[in-house]
Amino acid sequence: MSDPMRPRASLRTAVVWEVLKEALDRRVKATGREALDVLDTGGGSGNFAVPLAALGHRVTVVDPSPNALFALERRAAEAGVAERVQGVQGDVLGLFDVVERGGYDAVLCHGVLEYVEDPAEGVRNAVDALRPEGALSLLAAGLGGAVLSRALAGHFTEARHALSDPAGRWGAGDPVPHRFTAEQLTELVGGAGATAGSVHGVRVFADLVPGVLVDTEPGALDALLKLEAAAAELPAFHAVATQLHVLGEKRG
Known part of the structure; x- marks a missing residue:
């Protein structure tokens, strides 16, 4: 399958997408099921949900915005995956008013913790929505x-x-109401009943490089993507990343 992300947008999503896809591949092997149940909290118009559904997974998107959910429905239909994508209006703090507790193989919580009143409760709810050994993908402002x-x-x-x-x-x-260090995010994950695994810096360089350079210099976008990928796992660069991604696993 080709990269589902647009070239320019991939600067913001490529690292997270690769880590997430590998985590889901591991869950597929561990469960013996080709199609996983994925919950995307704050998933908006489906930047991750639609590509995940295209891989064959069943994705539920919880988002407070009716407009975003309408865009999600249209986008899923255009991609031919409408039967595998469900949109539900709600938010991570009231998660179990709209979805099942412990019903998902993976939960995405991307760009949510910055804006909720109680980030710790948000992470607890995300973890509580997981089945044992399910994968948590947490992305927040650094x-x-x-x-x-x-x-x-x-x-x-x-x-x-x-x-x-x-x-x-x-x-x-x-x-932005909240920003986090890598240590703060891993502590939130641990306190919620999950084990924090890999930590990646996201958009380490992308937000600092002039857009005109990336758009006009031959090969610049590809080279920048490779640089982002190379720096993402290095702790020295976590301290300057625009966003931080933590992959967690619910304890069995």
């Missing part, structure tokens, strides 16, 4: 990436403020 970005833009006071702020915010105008 503190270091925001600090670096503000500093490179010349906003040094805001960068320093983010370093000391408990939520990792650079000021009152910051649109």
